[in-house]
Amino acid sequence: MKHAEMIKLGISIGDLNGIGSEIVLKTFDDSRMLDFCTPIIFASSKIINFLKKYYKLDVHFQGIDDPSKAIDGKINVMNLWKENVNINFGEEDPKVGEYAFKSLEAATSALKEDKIDVLVTAPINKSTIQSEKFNFPGHTDYLAKELKGESLMLMITDNLKVGLLTDHVALKDIAKVITPELIEKKIKIIQQTLKQDFRVEKPRIAVLGINPHSGDHGVIGKEDEEVLKPTLQKIRDKGDLVFGPYSADSFFGSKNYKNFDAVVASYHDQGLIPFKTLSFGRGVNFTAGLSKVRTSPDHGTAFEIAGKNEANISSFKEAVFKAIEIYKAREEYTELTKNPLKKQGKKI
Known part of the structure; x- marks a missing residue:
C-alpha cells in the first residue's frame, strides 16, 4: 500500500471563469497539504501563473509534461496547452468550457492509465462544457462511461x-x-x-x-x-x-x-x-461504484463570487482528504480480500 504522501492526486481545473482555480490554489497554498499527497493540476503553467498573481498567492509550482515526472513535495502542473485563455470571471463562455473539458479528459485518461491514483474535480459549468465529446449532465455520467462502471x-x-x-x-x-x-x-x-x-x-x-x-x-x-x-x-x-x-x-x-x-x-x-x-x-x-476514486466539492462554479477572492476552500480540501482516505481504505480492503487470514483480530 502506498503511503499517503506518495499518492498522486490529479486535479481537473474546472471552469476557469468560476471559483475552481481559486479553491485549488488556496488549498495548496498551505504547504502542509503536500505532506499528504502529490498534487498534479491538469491545466497550463501560464494560466496557473496568472491565477497565482491574480489572487496574490505565494504558491510555487513546477510544470511537467507527463504525470510520471511529478515530484513529491511540489505542486505539479501538467501542461495541456500553451496559448493564453481569456478569463472573464462569472461569465458563461463555451471557449472556457473547452478548456474545462481538456483538463477533465486528460486527468481521466491519466486515471485510467494509473498515472495518477485519485482524481479530484473542480466544478464545471454543465452548459458551456457540452460538446460532441462531452454530452453528459455532469462529471458522474462521463466518468462512468470512461471507466466503464x-x-x-x-x-x-x-x-x-x-x-x-x-x-x-x-x-x-x-x-x-x-x-x-x-x-x-x-x-x-x-x-x-x-x-x-x-x-x-x-x-x-x-x-x-x-x-x-x-x-x-x-x-x-x-x-x-x-x-x-x-x-x-x-x-x-x-x-x-x-x-x-x-x-x-x-x-x-x-x-x-x-x-x-x-x-x-x-x-x-x-x-x-x-x-x-x-x-x-x-x-x-x-x-461510488467505479474502479477508481473520484471526489469533488459539494458546490458548483459559484459565478456570483468568482474572481472576488471570497471562495471557501473547506469542501475542496475535504474532497482531497476524502480521496486519500478512500484510496487507502480500498487498498486495505483489496489486500484483506486477497488474504482473508489477515482479517483475524483486525476490525475493519
Missing part, C-alpha cells in the same frame, strides 16, 4: 452519507426511471462502497420514499407500493439490512439518519437539500 452519486461527511437512485434527472421523469432493476443495482453499489471504501462490515441502509409520505398506501401515487416496497423486501429477504421507504419530509429533522450508515434518496433534491443544509462547506461528492 455503474456509478452512484454519494454525498459524504464523517457522519452522513446520502446516495441517489437518480441524480441529474428531470423531476417529471423520476417515477418512470425508478425501476426494481435500478433500485437493486444502486443499493448493491452503495453496499459495496460502504464495505470497501468506508470499512463498514454490515451496512445499514435507509431508503426514502418516492412520493410525499411514501405514497400514503397508494393515495398519493402508487410507485412506493408497487415498485419500491416490494423491491426493498426482496433485498431484505437476502439478509441485507435495507430499511424503508421512509417519508422524506421528517427523516432528517427527526435525526433518524443517525441510525444508518447511509441514506438512499429517490431523486436529487430530496437527498441534496437536507445534506447540504446539514453539512454545507464540509460535504464531498464521491462517485
